[in-house]
Amino acid sequence: MRILVVEDEKSIAEAIQAILESQQYNVDLAFDGEAGLDYILTDLYDLVLLDIMLPKMDGVAVLKRVRQLGIEVPIIFLTAKSQLEERVTGLDLGADDYMTKPFEAEELLARIRVRTRQSSAGKVNHLKLGKVVLDVDQRKLSTTGHEVNLSNKEFLLMETFLRNPHQIIPKNQLILKVWGPMDDSDYNQLEVFISFLRKKLRFLKADIAIKTTKGIGYSLEEVDPS
Structure with a gap:
């Protein structure tokens, strides 16, 4: 299973990558919104972890563009506690879930399992x-x-x-x-x-x-x- 992490804080992105790879996920990293969008448009990923506050293109804009293009990959927003309005906007635009930083590794893995199970039933093989x-x-x-x-x-x-x-x-x-x-x-x-x-x-x-x-x-x- 391939997961994309779009997070501009490199230390956080690499920590998430280590957690996911310990569970045998294949993980790619992108450090700004434009790069993240390019990755998502390849349609190679089973799930995306998308930060809201990103350079070049914020997470809400990335999500909006992805859904406009008809790409239905599950997307979980990574947000700060103060970003309530952005979380609501993201869910309205088609985000599947959100997690408030900092978060526990076990909760992250559980959220990923839920979202990938829900999307796998209709996945084209x-x-x-x-x-x-x-x-x-x-x-x-x-x-x-x-x-x-x-x-x-x-x-x-x-x-x-x-x-x-x-x-x-x-x-x-x-x-x-x-x-x-x-x-x-x-x-x-x-x-x-x-x-x-x-x-x-x-x-x-x-x-x-x-x-x-x-x-x-x-x-x-x-x-x-x-």
Whole structure:
């Protein structure tokens, strides 16, 4: 299960990350509202912990934008005791819960369990474009009569593409979501894994393909497999 923590106080964010990772959650961190929104828009997360007071874009604005775009990921607000009005506004805009800082680790974990149980019943475990199906649980890509396993990074890339079909996704956004911050010397890893995915799509005789928009990024498009 993947959880995003959007919190500008690095020490708090890292403390939450340690708590969650001790319970075997996969955790990503964002330290401002704009970065948090970018992460959420990948639609890779099972739950978001979202602070209200954030630089660049506050938590209420992030939540409003996310719900306007139809993304229904459970969001728990992290608030200060004085932020009653913002809490009410957030709940009205579609936040699922809120926690007042400071909070106990056990309460946080309990709130997360409640929200993820409520959302898991309707969670889609397969993503599809054209004749290609991604099994999210098994991390397998298939067409009729053909199937391939995906490595972790291949899976994260393909999941991102299938959740955002026909959209050009910038290279730096893909790198950030799959690898996190990287040195320039490692930048070609994205191209390597895109090449792996293209070979697997050809093996599947897929009617979708990863297209390059030079200088910008990549998109997943339907094509004639012949």
